[in-house]
Amino acid sequence: MSKNLARGLSIIVVGAVLAVTVVGVAAASGHQNTEPNKAVDPYFAVATTPDAAIAAVKAIVETPVRSLAAGGMAAPTQRTTDLTASGPYDGDLFRYYKVIGRDVYAMVDVHDSHVASLVLANCAPTGYSGSSISPDKAMAIASDYLAAHGVSTDSLAPVVVAKDRGEVKTFQVTWQKTINSAEVPDLRFVELDASTGIVFVMRNASRPYSTPPAASVSANDAVSRAEQAVIGLDGPAVTKPAFSVSETKLQVAFSASGSQQLIWQVMVRRTDLGQRADAFVVTVDAMTGKTVVMQ
Amino acid sequence: MRLKKGSLFAPAAVFAVALFLGGLLLPAHAAAAVYSPPYADFGCSVFNNWDSRPKCDYAKAQVSSAGYTGFSNSYLTASTMMSGSYAQSDAIWGIFGHAGPGGINMTADGANWSAVYSDPTHAPGGNCGAPNACLSSYASSQILHRVRFMLFGGCETAKRNATGHYELQEAAKADGVDSSIGFSTLITTGNQLSTWTNSFFYWSTVHGQNVLAAATSAEADVYNTPSYYHDYGGVQNSVVFGPTVVLKPAAYGN
Numbered sequence: 001m002s003k004n005l006a007r008g009l010s011i012i013v014v015g016a017v018l019a020v021t022v023v024g025v026a027a028a029s030g031h032q033n034t035e036p037n038k039a040v041d042p043y044f045a046v047a048t049t050p051d052a053a054i055a056a057v058k059a060i061v062e063t064p065v066r067s068l069a070a071g072g073m074a075a076p077t078q079r080t081t082d083l084t085a086s087g088p089y090d091g092d093l094f095r096y097y098k099v100i101g102r103d104v105y106a107m108v109d110v111h112d113s114h115v116a117s118l119v120l121a122n123c124a125p126t127g128y129s130g131s132s133i134s135p136d137k138a139m140a141i142a143s144d145y146l147a148a149h150g151v152s153t154d155s156l157a158p159v160v161v162a163k164d165r166g167e168v169k170t171f172q173v174t175w176q177k178t179i180n181s182a183e184v185p186d187l188r189f190v191e192l193d194a195s196t197g198i199v200f201v202m203r204n205a206s207r208p209y210s211t212p213p214a215a216s217v218s219a220n221d222a223v224s225r226a227e228q229a230v231i232g233l234d235g236p237a238v239t240k241p242a243f244s245v246s247e248t249k250l251q252v253a254f255s256a257s258g259s260q261q262l263i264w265q266v267m268v269r270r271t272d273l274g275q276r277a278d279a280f281v282v283t284v285d286a287m288t289g290k291t292v293v294m295q
Numbered sequence: 296m297r298l299k300k301g302s303l304f305a306p307a308a309v310f311a312v313a314l315f316l317g318g319l320l321l322p323a324h325a326a327a328a329v330y331s332p333p334y335a336d337f338g339c340s341v342f343n344n345w346d347s348r349p350k351c352d353y354a355k356a357q358v359s360s361a362g363y364t365g366f367s368n369s370y371l372t373a374s375t376m377m378s379g380s381y382a383q384s385d386a387i388w389g390i391f392g393h394a395g396p397g398g399i400n401m402t403a404d405g406a407n408w409s410a411v412y413s414d415p416t417h418a419p420g421g422n423c424g425a426p427n428a429c430l431s432s433y434a435s436s437q438i439l440h441r442v443r444f445m446l447f448g449g450c451e452t453a454k455r456n457a458t459g460h461y462e463l464q465e466a467a468k469a470d471g472v473d474s475s476i477g478f479s480t481l482i483t484t485g486n487q488l489s490t491w492t493n494s495f496f497y498w499s500t501v502h503g504q505n506v507l508a509a510a511t512s513a514e515a516d517v518y519n520t521p522s523y524y525h526d527y528g529g530v531q532n533s534v535v536f537g538p539t540v541v542l543k544p545a546a547y548g549n
Contacts, residue, residue: 091519105498105512107519117515121508126539164479166453166461166534168507191511201511203518205525233343246481253524265526269481277393278345278484279450281526294485294523 041258394449440471453477474537487528
Protein backbone atom coordinates (compact mmCIF):
# COMPACT_ATOMS: atom_id res chain seq x y z
CA MET A 1 0.00 0.00 0.00
CA SER A 2 1.44 3.35 -0.94
CA LYS A 3 1.95 6.08 1.61
CA ASN A 4 -0.49 8.30 -0.23
CA LEU A 5 -3.10 5.59 -0.16
CA ALA A 6 -2.44 5.07 3.50
CA ARG A 7 -2.80 8.78 4.05
CA GLY A 8 -6.03 8.74 2.11
CA LEU A 9 -7.32 5.89 4.23
CA SER A 10 -6.34 7.69 7.37
CA ILE A 11 -8.22 10.78 6.21
CA ILE A 12 -11.29 8.63 5.57
CA VAL A 13 -10.99 7.05 8.99
CA VAL A 14 -10.56 10.43 10.63
CA GLY A 15 -13.43 11.87 8.63
CA ALA A 16 -15.72 9.02 9.55
CA VAL A 17 -14.80 9.27 13.16
CA LEU A 18 -15.34 12.99 13.23
CA ALA A 19 -18.60 12.67 11.36
CA VAL A 20 -20.08 10.66 14.19
CA THR A 21 -18.28 12.41 16.95
CA VAL A 22 -19.15 15.95 17.82
CA VAL A 23 -17.09 16.21 20.93
CA GLY A 24 -14.55 18.74 21.83
CA VAL A 25 -12.96 19.52 18.52
CA ALA A 26 -15.19 22.48 17.78
CA ALA A 27 -14.23 23.94 21.09
CA ALA A 28 -10.61 23.29 20.28
CA SER A 29 -10.68 25.04 16.97
CA GLY A 30 -10.38 28.52 18.40
CA HIS A 31 -8.34 30.23 20.99
CA GLN A 32 -9.52 30.07 24.60
CA ASN A 33 -12.72 32.08 24.52
CA THR A 34 -14.80 31.62 27.63
CA GLU A 35 -18.12 33.21 26.83
CA PRO A 36 -19.82 35.33 29.48
CA ASN A 37 -21.56 33.30 32.14
CA LYS A 38 -25.31 33.66 32.51
CA ALA A 39 -25.12 33.66 36.32
CA VAL A 40 -23.85 37.16 36.54
CA ASP A 41 -21.29 38.29 39.05
CA PRO A 42 -22.19 41.97 39.59
CA TYR A 43 -18.54 42.87 39.14
CA PHE A 44 -18.76 41.46 35.63
CA ALA A 45 -21.12 44.22 34.50
CA VAL A 46 -19.66 45.81 31.39
CA ALA A 47 -18.88 49.45 32.06
CA THR A 48 -16.41 50.20 29.30
CA THR A 49 -15.99 49.79 25.58
CA PRO A 50 -13.54 47.92 23.37
CA ASP A 51 -12.11 51.25 22.23
CA ALA A 52 -11.52 52.25 25.84
CA ALA A 53 -9.77 48.94 26.37
CA ILE A 54 -7.44 49.62 23.46
CA ALA A 55 -6.78 53.10 24.79
CA ALA A 56 -5.89 51.67 28.20
CA VAL A 57 -3.36 49.32 26.64
CA LYS A 58 -1.88 52.06 24.49
CA ALA A 59 -1.52 54.24 27.56
CA ILE A 60 0.77 51.62 29.03
CA VAL A 61 2.81 50.46 26.10
CA GLU A 62 3.28 53.93 24.64
CA THR A 63 4.50 55.40 27.93
CA PRO A 64 8.29 55.54 27.98
CA VAL A 65 9.85 53.78 30.93
CA ARG A 66 13.00 55.16 32.47
CA SER A 67 15.68 52.64 31.62
CA LEU A 68 17.10 50.88 34.65
CA ALA A 69 18.23 47.92 32.63
CA ALA A 70 21.82 46.77 32.44
CA GLY A 71 23.87 49.12 30.34
CA GLY A 72 20.88 51.36 29.89
CA MET A 73 19.46 49.05 27.26
CA ALA A 74 16.17 50.36 26.00
CA ALA A 75 13.22 48.03 25.61
CA PRO A 76 11.84 47.52 22.11
CA THR A 77 8.83 49.63 21.30
CA GLN A 78 5.52 48.00 20.54
CA ARG A 79 3.46 48.57 17.45
CA THR A 80 0.05 49.79 18.61
CA THR A 81 -1.57 50.72 15.32
CA ASP A 82 -2.73 47.14 14.84
CA LEU A 83 -4.39 46.65 18.23
CA THR A 84 -7.87 45.16 18.14
CA ALA A 85 -10.24 44.30 20.97
CA SER A 86 -12.58 41.33 21.22
CA GLY A 87 -14.91 40.01 23.85
CA PRO A 88 -15.92 40.33 26.55
CA TYR A 89 -14.80 37.00 28.00
CA ASP A 90 -15.15 35.65 31.50
CA GLY A 91 -12.01 35.40 33.58
CA ASP A 92 -11.38 34.11 37.05
CA LEU A 93 -11.85 37.43 38.86
CA PHE A 94 -13.12 39.72 36.15
CA ARG A 95 -14.69 39.91 32.73
CA TYR A 96 -12.31 41.22 30.15
CA TYR A 97 -11.63 42.35 26.63
CA LYS A 98 -8.71 40.83 24.81
CA VAL A 99 -6.54 43.45 23.14
CA ILE A 100 -4.21 41.87 20.63
CA GLY A 101 -1.62 43.10 18.18
CA ARG A 102 1.59 41.84 16.65
CA ASP A 103 3.60 42.74 19.73
CA VAL A 104 0.97 42.85 22.44
CA TYR A 105 -1.47 40.54 24.21
CA ALA A 106 -3.51 42.21 26.96
CA MET A 107 -6.62 41.59 29.02
CA VAL A 108 -8.58 44.65 30.11
CA ASP A 109 -11.15 44.51 32.94
CA VAL A 110 -14.53 45.55 31.50
CA HIS A 111 -15.57 46.93 34.88
CA ASP A 112 -12.98 49.65 35.26
CA SER A 113 -10.73 49.47 32.16
CA HIS A 114 -7.62 48.52 34.10
CA VAL A 115 -5.09 46.45 32.20
CA ALA A 116 -5.11 43.22 34.17
CA SER A 117 -2.68 41.23 32.07
CA LEU A 118 -0.04 42.27 29.58
CA VAL A 119 2.43 40.24 27.52
CA LEU A 120 4.91 42.18 25.40
CA ALA A 121 5.83 39.52 22.91
CA ASN A 122 8.64 41.43 21.27
CA CYS A 123 10.28 42.03 24.65
CA ALA A 124 10.51 38.35 25.57
CA PRO A 125 14.11 37.34 26.28
CA THR A 126 16.03 36.00 23.33
CA GLY A 127 18.81 34.29 25.26
CA TYR A 128 20.93 34.42 28.36
CA SER A 129 24.16 36.33 28.33
CA GLY A 130 25.59 34.42 31.27
CA SER A 131 25.43 37.39 33.58
CA SER A 132 22.42 38.54 35.48
CA ILE A 133 21.23 41.66 37.18
CA SER A 134 20.79 41.35 40.95
CA PRO A 135 17.45 40.52 42.60
CA ASP A 136 17.43 44.01 44.14
CA LYS A 137 17.91 45.53 40.72
CA ALA A 138 15.12 43.37 39.35
CA MET A 139 12.80 44.58 42.10
CA ALA A 140 13.73 48.19 41.41
CA ILE A 141 13.05 47.79 37.69
CA ALA A 142 9.70 46.09 38.32
CA SER A 143 8.65 48.76 40.82
CA ASP A 144 9.69 51.48 38.43
CA TYR A 145 7.74 49.87 35.60
CA LEU A 146 4.54 49.74 37.61
CA ALA A 147 4.96 53.25 38.99
CA ALA A 148 5.57 54.63 35.51
CA HIS A 149 2.20 53.23 34.48
CA GLY A 150 0.28 54.37 37.52
CA VAL A 151 -0.05 50.91 39.05
CA SER A 152 0.12 51.17 42.81
CA THR A 153 1.94 48.71 45.04
CA ASP A 154 1.06 50.52 48.26
CA SER A 155 1.00 48.28 51.33
CA LEU A 156 2.16 45.31 49.29
CA ALA A 157 5.49 43.59 49.91
CA PRO A 158 7.40 42.30 46.88
CA VAL A 159 8.86 38.83 46.53
CA VAL A 160 11.58 38.30 43.92
CA VAL A 161 12.14 34.86 42.40
CA ALA A 162 14.87 33.94 39.93
CA LYS A 163 13.20 31.89 37.22
CA ASP A 164 15.05 29.27 35.19
CA ARG A 165 13.30 29.09 31.85
CA GLY A 166 15.95 26.99 30.18
CA GLU A 167 17.90 28.97 27.61
CA VAL A 168 16.65 32.20 29.13
CA LYS A 169 16.64 33.36 32.75
CA THR A 170 14.14 35.77 34.20
CA PHE A 171 13.11 37.39 37.44
CA GLN A 172 9.52 37.32 38.63
CA VAL A 173 8.54 40.03 41.09
CA THR A 174 5.22 39.50 42.86
CA TRP A 175 3.26 41.73 45.20
CA GLN A 176 0.49 39.57 46.72
CA LYS A 177 -1.65 40.93 49.52
CA THR A 178 -2.69 38.47 52.21
CA ILE A 179 -5.27 38.85 55.02
CA ASN A 180 -5.67 36.21 57.72
CA SER A 181 -3.08 34.20 55.75
CA ALA A 182 -5.34 34.18 52.69
CA GLU A 183 -4.31 35.56 49.31
CA VAL A 184 -6.85 38.20 48.33
CA PRO A 185 -7.54 39.62 44.86
CA ASP A 186 -4.84 42.24 45.07
CA LEU A 187 -1.78 41.17 43.10
CA ARG A 188 0.86 42.80 40.95
CA PHE A 189 3.31 40.72 38.98
CA VAL A 190 6.19 41.63 36.70
CA GLU A 191 8.51 39.29 34.83
CA LEU A 192 11.70 40.60 33.30
CA ASP A 193 14.74 39.38 31.43
CA ALA A 194 17.51 38.60 33.92
CA SER A 195 20.18 39.60 31.41
CA THR A 196 18.77 42.89 30.19
CA GLY A 197 16.20 43.86 32.81
CA ILE A 198 13.59 44.36 30.10
CA VAL A 199 10.02 43.77 31.30
CA PHE A 200 7.88 41.46 29.18
CA VAL A 201 4.98 40.36 31.41
CA MET A 202 2.79 42.37 33.79
CA ARG A 203 -0.30 41.38 35.76
CA ASN A 204 -2.58 43.51 37.88
CA ALA A 205 -5.21 41.17 39.27
CA SER A 206 -7.49 43.13 41.51
CA ARG A 207 -11.17 43.50 42.30
CA PRO A 208 -13.24 44.49 45.35
CA TYR A 209 -13.49 41.92 48.14
CA SER A 210 -14.51 41.64 51.77
CA THR A 211 -12.04 40.88 54.51
CA PRO A 212 -11.95 37.08 54.62
CA PRO A 213 -12.64 35.29 57.89
CA ALA A 214 -10.13 32.97 59.51
CA ALA A 215 -10.33 29.54 57.91
CA SER A 216 -12.31 26.92 59.80
CA VAL A 217 -10.40 24.14 58.05
CA SER A 218 -6.70 24.03 58.91
CA ALA A 219 -3.99 23.54 56.30
CA ASN A 220 -3.28 20.04 57.60
CA ASP A 221 -6.96 19.16 57.46
CA ALA A 222 -7.20 20.53 53.94
CA VAL A 223 -4.27 18.40 52.84
CA SER A 224 -5.80 15.30 54.44
CA ARG A 225 -9.09 15.95 52.69
CA ALA A 226 -7.32 16.53 49.37
CA GLU A 227 -5.40 13.26 49.72
CA GLN A 228 -8.58 11.34 50.47
CA ALA A 229 -10.27 12.94 47.48
CA VAL A 230 -7.74 11.62 44.96
CA ILE A 231 -7.44 8.04 46.27
CA GLY A 232 -8.66 5.71 43.58
CA LEU A 233 -8.60 8.28 40.81
CA ASP A 234 -5.31 7.16 39.31
CA GLY A 235 -4.43 3.88 40.95
CA PRO A 236 -5.59 1.20 43.34
CA ALA A 237 -6.96 2.37 46.68
CA VAL A 238 -4.27 0.64 48.73
CA THR A 239 -4.34 0.59 52.52
CA LYS A 240 -1.62 3.14 53.01
CA PRO A 241 -1.09 5.24 49.91
CA ALA A 242 1.76 7.71 50.04
CA PHE A 243 1.46 11.30 48.88
CA SER A 244 3.53 14.31 48.10
CA VAL A 245 2.03 17.76 48.41
CA SER A 246 3.70 20.40 46.28
CA GLU A 247 1.44 23.34 46.96
CA THR A 248 -0.96 24.46 49.68
CA LYS A 249 -2.40 27.95 49.63
CA LEU A 250 -5.40 29.70 51.10
CA GLN A 251 -7.12 32.23 48.92
CA VAL A 252 -10.23 34.27 48.31
CA ALA A 253 -12.23 33.22 45.26
CA PHE A 254 -15.61 34.04 43.77
CA SER A 255 -18.45 31.89 42.53
CA ALA A 256 -20.01 32.51 39.13
CA SER A 257 -22.69 34.59 40.82
CA GLY A 258 -20.09 36.70 42.59
CA SER A 259 -20.35 35.37 46.13
CA GLN A 260 -17.03 35.45 47.92
CA GLN A 261 -15.46 32.16 48.98
CA LEU A 262 -12.44 31.10 50.98
CA ILE A 263 -10.66 28.05 49.60
CA TRP A 264 -7.57 25.96 50.01
CA GLN A 265 -5.77 24.95 46.85
CA VAL A 266 -3.80 21.74 47.35
CA MET A 267 -1.64 20.11 44.70
CA VAL A 268 -1.21 16.46 45.59
CA ARG A 269 0.20 13.36 43.97
CA ARG A 270 0.46 9.69 44.93
CA THR A 271 4.10 8.76 45.37
CA ASP A 272 3.53 5.01 45.63
CA LEU A 273 2.70 4.83 41.92
CA GLY A 274 6.01 6.12 40.57
CA GLN A 275 5.97 8.09 37.35
CA ARG A 276 2.52 6.74 36.55
CA ALA A 277 0.80 8.93 39.10
CA ASP A 278 -1.26 11.99 38.39
CA ALA A 279 -0.84 15.34 40.04
CA PHE A 280 -4.17 16.87 41.05
CA VAL A 281 -5.19 20.30 42.19
CA VAL A 282 -7.89 19.88 44.83
CA THR A 283 -10.01 22.79 46.00
CA VAL A 284 -11.08 22.51 49.65
CA ASP A 285 -13.70 24.92 50.99
CA ALA A 286 -11.92 26.49 53.96
CA MET A 287 -15.18 26.91 55.86
CA THR A 288 -17.03 23.67 55.12
CA GLY A 289 -14.28 21.27 54.06
CA LYS A 290 -16.03 20.33 50.83
CA THR A 291 -13.53 19.12 48.22
CA VAL A 292 -13.53 19.42 44.45
CA VAL A 293 -10.86 17.73 42.35
CA MET A 294 -9.99 19.90 39.39
CA GLN A 295 -10.03 17.68 36.33
CA MET B 296 3.04 3.23 5.52
CA ARG B 297 1.31 5.34 8.02
CA LEU B 298 -2.14 4.84 9.44
CA LYS B 299 -3.27 7.72 11.54
CA LYS B 300 -6.41 7.88 13.55
CA GLY B 301 -8.72 10.44 15.00
CA SER B 302 -8.34 10.09 18.71
CA LEU B 303 -11.77 10.81 20.06
CA PHE B 304 -13.13 7.44 19.07
CA ALA B 305 -11.01 4.37 18.93
CA PRO B 306 -13.29 1.40 18.67
CA ALA B 307 -11.66 -1.87 19.52
CA ALA B 308 -11.74 -3.00 15.92
CA VAL B 309 -9.95 0.07 14.66
CA PHE B 310 -7.47 -0.30 17.47
CA ALA B 311 -6.81 -3.92 16.64
CA VAL B 312 -6.43 -3.25 12.92
CA ALA B 313 -4.12 -0.35 13.61
CA LEU B 314 -1.99 -2.44 15.90
CA PHE B 315 -1.88 -5.27 13.37
CA LEU B 316 -0.97 -3.04 10.46
CA GLY B 317 1.41 -1.09 12.61
CA GLY B 318 3.22 -4.17 13.77
CA LEU B 319 3.31 -5.63 10.29
CA LEU B 320 4.13 -2.65 8.20
CA LEU B 321 5.76 -0.05 10.40
CA PRO B 322 9.49 -0.54 10.59
CA ALA B 323 11.03 1.18 13.57
CA HIS B 324 12.71 3.73 11.32
CA ALA B 325 10.70 3.93 8.15
CA ALA B 326 12.01 6.41 5.64
CA ALA B 327 11.57 10.00 6.67
CA ALA B 328 9.66 12.28 4.34
CA VAL B 329 9.03 15.96 3.86
CA TYR B 330 5.39 16.83 3.36
CA SER B 331 3.65 19.90 2.13
CA PRO B 332 1.94 21.10 4.26
CA PRO B 333 4.37 19.98 6.94
CA TYR B 334 3.30 17.32 9.40
CA ALA B 335 2.69 17.76 13.11
CA ASP B 336 2.21 14.71 15.32
CA PHE B 337 0.91 14.59 18.86
CA GLY B 338 0.92 11.40 20.89
CA CYS B 339 -1.52 10.78 23.72
CA SER B 340 -2.09 8.22 26.41
CA VAL B 341 -5.06 6.80 28.22
CA PHE B 342 -4.49 5.40 31.69
CA ASN B 343 -6.91 5.58 34.59
CA ASN B 344 -7.61 9.24 35.12
CA TRP B 345 -4.92 10.40 32.71
CA ASP B 346 -6.52 10.76 29.32
CA SER B 347 -4.41 13.19 27.39
CA ARG B 348 -6.36 12.97 24.14
CA PRO B 349 -8.07 16.36 24.57
CA LYS B 350 -4.62 17.95 24.68
CA CYS B 351 -3.67 16.26 21.44
CA ASP B 352 -6.94 17.35 19.89
CA TYR B 353 -6.39 20.98 20.91
CA ALA B 354 -2.86 20.93 19.53
CA LYS B 355 -3.96 19.29 16.31
CA ALA B 356 -6.80 21.77 15.80
CA GLN B 357 -4.57 24.80 16.32
CA VAL B 358 -1.65 23.69 14.15
CA SER B 359 -4.05 22.53 11.44
CA SER B 360 -5.69 25.92 11.34
CA ALA B 361 -2.20 27.40 11.01
CA GLY B 362 -1.38 25.40 7.89
CA TYR B 363 0.25 22.27 9.27
CA THR B 364 -1.21 18.82 8.75
CA GLY B 365 -1.91 17.90 12.35
CA PHE B 366 -2.47 14.45 13.75
CA SER B 367 -3.80 13.45 17.15
CA ASN B 368 -2.43 9.98 17.77
CA SER B 369 -3.43 7.47 20.38
CA TYR B 370 -2.56 3.82 20.82
CA LEU B 371 0.95 4.22 19.50
CA THR B 372 4.21 3.13 21.05
CA ALA B 373 7.06 5.53 21.75
CA SER B 374 9.19 3.90 19.07
CA THR B 375 6.44 4.47 16.51
CA MET B 376 6.15 8.11 17.54
CA MET B 377 9.87 8.45 16.85
CA SER B 378 9.81 6.49 13.59
CA GLY B 379 10.36 7.61 10.04
CA SER B 380 6.66 8.09 9.51
CA TYR B 381 6.25 10.25 12.59
CA ALA B 382 8.95 12.34 14.28
CA GLN B 383 11.36 11.99 11.41
CA SER B 384 8.77 13.42 9.05
CA ASP B 385 7.47 16.07 11.42
CA ALA B 386 7.88 19.80 11.73
CA ILE B 387 6.13 19.76 15.12
CA TRP B 388 6.00 16.81 17.52
CA GLY B 389 4.71 16.34 21.02
CA ILE B 390 3.79 13.76 23.62
CA PHE B 391 1.42 14.20 26.55
CA GLY B 392 1.90 11.55 29.19
CA HIS B 393 3.20 10.53 32.57
CA ALA B 394 6.82 11.49 32.75
CA GLY B 395 9.85 12.23 34.81
CA PRO B 396 13.34 13.56 34.25
CA GLY B 397 14.78 11.93 31.14
CA GLY B 398 11.66 10.19 29.88
CA ILE B 399 8.01 10.51 28.93
CA ASN B 400 5.61 7.56 28.83
CA MET B 401 2.92 6.40 26.48
CA THR B 402 0.22 3.78 27.07
CA ALA B 403 -3.14 2.96 25.62
CA ASP B 404 -4.38 0.62 28.30
CA GLY B 405 -2.23 0.93 31.41
CA ALA B 406 -0.79 -2.52 30.77
CA ASN B 407 1.58 -1.89 27.90
CA TRP B 408 3.93 1.01 28.39
CA SER B 409 6.64 2.55 26.30
CA ALA B 410 8.65 5.71 26.63
CA VAL B 411 10.79 8.20 24.79
CA TYR B 412 13.97 8.57 26.79
CA SER B 413 16.73 11.07 26.44
CA ASP B 414 19.39 8.33 26.36
CA PRO B 415 20.05 4.70 27.34
CA THR B 416 20.81 5.55 30.96
CA HIS B 417 17.07 5.96 31.50
CA ALA B 418 15.90 3.06 29.32
CA PRO B 419 15.23 -0.29 30.99
CA GLY B 420 18.42 -2.32 30.76
CA GLY B 421 19.94 0.46 28.72
CA ASN B 422 17.97 -0.81 25.72
CA CYS B 423 16.62 1.84 23.37
CA GLY B 424 14.82 -0.69 21.16
CA ALA B 425 11.09 -0.88 20.47
CA PRO B 426 8.67 -0.23 22.01
CA ASN B 427 10.90 2.41 23.60
CA ALA B 428 13.10 4.96 21.91
CA CYS B 429 15.99 7.19 22.91
CA LEU B 430 16.54 10.64 21.48
CA SER B 431 20.28 10.09 21.71
CA SER B 432 19.98 7.42 19.01
CA TYR B 433 19.43 10.10 16.40
CA ALA B 434 22.17 12.56 17.26
CA SER B 435 24.75 11.34 14.78
CA SER B 436 22.30 11.03 11.89
CA GLN B 437 20.69 14.42 12.55
CA ILE B 438 17.63 12.80 11.05
CA LEU B 439 15.44 14.97 13.26
CA HIS B 440 16.93 18.22 12.04
CA ARG B 441 13.73 19.18 10.25
CA VAL B 442 11.77 19.15 13.52
CA ARG B 443 11.08 22.73 14.41
CA PHE B 444 9.50 22.19 17.79
CA MET B 445 9.12 19.35 20.30
CA LEU B 446 6.80 19.39 23.32
CA PHE B 447 7.39 17.10 26.26
CA GLY B 448 4.01 17.46 27.97
CA GLY B 449 4.55 15.69 31.26
CA CYS B 450 5.75 16.18 34.81
CA GLU B 451 9.39 17.13 35.35
CA THR B 452 10.39 16.57 31.73
CA ALA B 453 12.63 19.61 32.12
CA LYS B 454 13.80 19.00 35.65
CA ARG B 455 17.56 19.39 35.75
CA ASN B 456 19.42 16.20 36.59
CA ALA B 457 22.12 15.93 39.25
CA THR B 458 24.69 17.44 36.90
CA GLY B 459 22.43 20.31 35.91
CA HIS B 460 21.29 19.07 32.53
CA TYR B 461 17.85 19.18 30.93
CA GLU B 462 18.17 15.69 29.51
CA LEU B 463 15.26 15.42 27.08
CA GLN B 464 15.64 18.90 25.64
CA GLU B 465 19.41 18.77 25.38
CA ALA B 466 19.12 15.42 23.58
CA ALA B 467 16.56 16.93 21.21
CA LYS B 468 18.85 19.85 20.53
CA ALA B 469 21.73 17.47 19.81
CA ASP B 470 19.43 15.79 17.28
CA GLY B 471 19.05 19.10 15.45
CA VAL B 472 15.61 20.00 16.80
CA ASP B 473 15.21 23.78 16.66
CA SER B 474 13.16 24.36 19.81
CA SER B 475 11.43 22.51 22.61
CA ILE B 476 9.45 22.92 25.79
CA GLY B 477 9.36 20.73 28.88
CA PHE B 478 8.23 21.37 32.44
CA SER B 479 10.53 21.56 35.44
CA THR B 480 7.93 20.58 38.06
CA LEU B 481 4.83 18.50 38.47
CA ILE B 482 1.99 19.54 36.22
CA THR B 483 -1.60 18.60 36.82
CA THR B 484 -3.57 15.99 35.03
CA GLY B 485 -6.37 18.48 34.79
CA ASN B 486 -7.46 21.22 32.54
CA GLN B 487 -4.59 23.63 33.01
CA LEU B 488 -2.36 21.70 30.60
CA SER B 489 -5.22 21.46 28.11
CA THR B 490 -5.78 25.20 28.27
CA TRP B 491 -2.07 25.88 28.06
CA THR B 492 -1.69 23.57 25.05
CA ASN B 493 -4.60 25.10 23.17
CA SER B 494 -3.36 28.57 23.93
CA PHE B 495 0.32 27.90 23.26
CA PHE B 496 -0.30 26.51 19.80
CA TYR B 497 -2.68 29.36 19.04
CA TRP B 498 -0.13 32.00 19.97
CA SER B 499 2.80 30.24 18.32
CA THR B 500 1.37 28.78 15.12
CA VAL B 501 -1.73 30.90 14.42
CA HIS B 502 -0.71 34.29 15.80
CA GLY B 503 3.02 33.96 15.19
CA GLN B 504 4.60 34.72 18.56
CA ASN B 505 7.93 33.08 19.16
CA VAL B 506 8.09 30.01 21.36
CA LEU B 507 8.91 31.82 24.62
CA ALA B 508 6.35 34.59 24.10
CA ALA B 509 3.70 32.02 23.23
CA ALA B 510 4.47 30.10 26.42
CA THR B 511 4.07 33.24 28.53
CA SER B 512 0.87 34.23 26.71
CA ALA B 513 -0.48 30.75 27.40
CA GLU B 514 0.39 31.18 31.07
CA ALA B 515 -1.64 34.39 31.12
CA ASP B 516 -4.61 32.52 29.65
CA VAL B 517 -4.35 29.74 32.22
CA TYR B 518 -4.04 32.24 35.06
CA ASN B 519 -7.25 33.98 34.08
CA THR B 520 -9.36 30.93 33.26
CA PRO B 521 -12.53 30.61 35.35
CA SER B 522 -12.58 27.79 37.92
CA TYR B 523 -8.80 27.49 38.02
CA TYR B 524 -8.70 30.06 40.84
CA HIS B 525 -5.46 31.48 39.50
CA ASP B 526 -3.76 28.14 39.80
CA TYR B 527 -1.41 27.33 36.95
CA GLY B 528 -1.27 23.62 37.70
CA GLY B 529 2.47 23.75 37.09
CA VAL B 530 2.38 24.98 33.51
CA GLN B 531 4.04 28.25 34.55
CA ASN B 532 7.22 26.22 34.94
CA SER B 533 7.87 25.67 31.27
CA VAL B 534 11.49 25.40 30.20
CA VAL B 535 12.22 26.70 26.73
CA PHE B 536 14.97 25.78 24.31
CA GLY B 537 15.11 27.89 21.17
CA PRO B 538 13.11 30.78 22.65
CA THR B 539 13.15 32.88 19.48
CA VAL B 540 12.01 30.14 17.12
CA VAL B 541 8.82 31.09 15.28
CA LEU B 542 6.36 28.42 14.12
CA LYS B 543 4.44 30.60 11.68
CA PRO B 544 4.19 30.19 8.74
CA ALA B 545 3.96 26.43 8.68
CA ALA B 546 7.34 25.04 7.72
CA TYR B 547 9.94 22.49 8.63
CA GLY B 548 12.94 23.44 10.71
CA ASN B 549 16.53 23.87 9.73
